[in-house]
Amino acid sequence: MRILVFGAGSLGTLVGGLLAPVHDVTLVARDPHAARVSSAGLDIVGAESAHVSPAATTTETGHDADLALVTVKSFDTAAAADALADCDVGAVLSLQNGLTEETLASRLDAPVLAGTATYGARLVEPGRIECTGVGRIVLGALDGGPDPLAERVGKAFRDAGLNALVATDMPRRRWEKLAVNAGINAVTALSRVENGALAGDDASELAHRAARETARVARLERVSLPNRVAREALDRVVEKTAANRSSMLQDVAAEKRTEVDAINGAVVDIAAEHGFEVPTNRTLAALLRAWERGAGLR
Numbered sequence: 082m083r084i085l086v087f088g089a090g091s092l093g094t095l096v097g098g099l100l101a102p103v104h105d106v107t108l109v110a111r112d113p114h115a116a117r118v119s120s121a122g123l124d125i126v127g128a129e130s131a132h133v134s135p136a137a138t139t140t141e142t143g144h145d146a147d148l149a150l151v152t153v154k155s156f157d158t159a160a161a162a163d164a165l166a167d168c169d170v171g172a173v174l175s176l177q178n179g180l181t182e183e184t185l186a187s188r189l190d191a192p193v194l195a196g197t198a199t200y201g202a203r204l205v206e207p208g209r210i211e212c213t214g215v216g217r218i219v220l221g222a223l224d225g226g227p228d229p230l231a232e233r234v235g236k237a238f239r240d241a242g243l244n245a246l247v248a249t250d251m252p253r254r255r256w257e258k259l260a261v262n263a264g265i266n267a268v269t270a271l272s273r274v275e276n277g278a279l280a281g282d283d284a285s286e287l288a289h290r291a292a293r294e295t296a297r298v299a300r301l302e303r304v305s306l307p308n309r310v311a312r313e314a315l316d317r318v319v320e321k322t323a324a325n326r327s328s329m330l331q332d333v334a335a336e337k338r339t340e341v342d343a344i345n346g347a348v349v350d351i352a353a354e355h356g357f358e359v360p361t362n363r364t365l366a367a368l369l370r371a372w373e374r375g376a377g378l379r
């Protein structure tokens with residue numbers, strides 16, 4: 082399969098690198114990373130190890146591919162979609178956090194698949210990517226149900242040895258992940274604690290409230306996500322990732338823009354479309370945006 086990875090930073094470089102031994106992979110990345118991969122190849126270290134040689138470029142448009150993986154941060158999704166509109170791609174799959182697929186689908190003619198990724202990735206230096214945890218990629222039709230395209234993509238990923246599952250219930254899975262991220266990411270970023278600190282603390286009640294509100298909005302969107310399921314999913318992730326610093330906490334610590342707009346902000350916006358108020362998500366989003374403005378990031 083000819084696979085274009087649009088936005089090959091941490092996650093995109095890892096997934097593209099793992100796909101490269103079997104597929105024709107092109108990383109669209111920034112220099113000096115793109116130049117280094119082009120000239121000397123890519124070292125994958127950590128929980129996976131390999132030396133691979135995908136193509137790498139900073140050129141955003143004019144590509145021809147069977148599949149485009151979108152791995153830019155959620156706030157760069159619209160720009161990525163506009164660049165992909167000037168490529169010839171057969172299908173698009175987002176592996177991002179937050180609700181980004183709708184932005185892609187509204188700007189692109191190619192079919193857009195939904196995806197979630199729990200692999201951990203960190204770009205150590207140009208040309209060197211660390212796999213910090215072997216997770217799973219789950220993908221499927223954006224509206225749910227069986228999908229031959231998703232099956233083909235899932236098989237292509239598994240052929241390269243990736244842990245990939247094709248699911249027929251992506252709407253529920255996306256909203257469940259959103260509920261987890263709405264609770265854990267925002268609360269850990271604002272209180273500067275590891276995920277495990279949410280267990281049994283006052284802050285855990287706040288995270289649970291954000292997740293419950295998200296589940297309620299999911300149901301308004303006709304996605305079956307009971308509050309209990311969202312709460313249990315959050316508790317499970319807190320337990321399994323207790324030592325993790327959430328991606329949003331890492332962003333805040335590095336003074337980088339966060340993905341709040343596609344997480345808590347998306348919950349607020351979609352709730353508003355239904356005339357529904359989500360005070361916890363609204364407060365968390367307002368605080369994170371205030372911090373971003375103060376840090377000159379928006």
Ligand SMILES: NC(=O)C1=CN([C@@H]2O[C@H](COP(=O)(O)OP(=O)(O)OC[C@H]3O[C@@H](n4cnc5c(N)ncnc54)[C@H](OP(=O)(O)O)[C@@H]3O)[C@@H](O)[C@H]2O)C=CC1
Nearest residue numbers: 088090091092109110111152153154155177178198201202
């Ligand atoms: N890292 C991880 O372990 C995981 C990440 N995710 C999700 O995956 C997504 C990506 O995260 P992550 O990989 O960590 O983020 P990164 O910031 O490491 O990677 C995104 C990369 O895309 C680049 N980029 C943006 N626009 C362009 C463009 N037009 N042309 C070329 N390159 C571009 C960025 O460059 P620049 O910064 O210079 O703009 C950056 O290098 C997020 O939604 C995240 O939540 C999900 C699971 C795990």
Ligand SMILES: CC(C)(CO)C(=O)C(=O)O
Nearest residue numbers: 265322325326327328329
């Ligand atoms: C699951 C969780 C909360 C793990 O830290 C995550 O997705 C993130 O940090 O973005």
